[in-house]
Amino acid sequence: MMCNALRRCILVNTLTMRVMTPEQRRERDRAKYAANPEYYRNKALRYARANKEARAEYTRKYRADNSEKVTASKARAYREHPEKAAAYAKKYRQRHPERNKETWRRQNLKKYGLTPHQVAVMIGQQEGCCASCTNVIMRGTREAKRQAHVDHCHATGRVRGILCQRCNLILGHAKDQPSVLIAAAKYLTDRATRERKNDND
Ligand SMILES: [Zn+2]
Secondary structure: OOOHHHHHHHHHHHHHHHHOOHHHHHHHHHHHHHHOHHHHHHHHHHHHHHOHHHHHHHHHHHHHHOHHHHHHHHHHHHHHOHHHHHHHHHHHHHHOHHHHHHHHHHHHHHOOOOOHHHHHHHHHHOOOEOOOOOOEOEOOOOOHHHEEEEEEOOOOOOEEEEEEHHHHHHHHHOOOOHHHHHHHHHHHHHHHHHHHHHHHO
16 A cells, blocks of 8 residues: 555655756756766666667767758857867877778868869870870879869960879969960970080080
8 A cells, every 4th residue: 555645755756747847857967967977877888788789770860860960060060169179080080091081082072172083084185194194193093194174274274184293293383374385385495406516416
């Protein structure tokens, strides 16, 4: 038999639970956690370890269903704790060096409104060569002289072609001015002619 006091106690508890607002309930939980943080942390860890797959699935689904919310929250965290975000990014780069390189390439191409696929198509249209000289170029190679560089007009921003590193540097140093390159070519030809003439004299 349940005594009256116990019955009253249960009734009061049930009633207070019912009238508690969500904020009050959170407040109560916060107080419970603050009184024994070690216990609750271990409990959460134990639960996480025992339900790894289910938790991962829940997270995946939540992120897919709330992509805008997740993006906003990430942006907020980045704004509020830039040093934490930088440390995390560094760790991520170290853990996934290949993924990081591909992301960087993708980001870099975004400036020109290009995707990696579009660059590959352009290189194909150039028959695998630099658009200026005949150097064979490749996407994502470690070899510097084979690297593909997107060349764009600095005035209009329009992409002109894919160049090898050397040609890209030459155009950059000449500030995209044909006259500078023509003058340099003329200089080289003149000097070569003069040397030949001196040798023959
Ligand atoms: Zn070239």
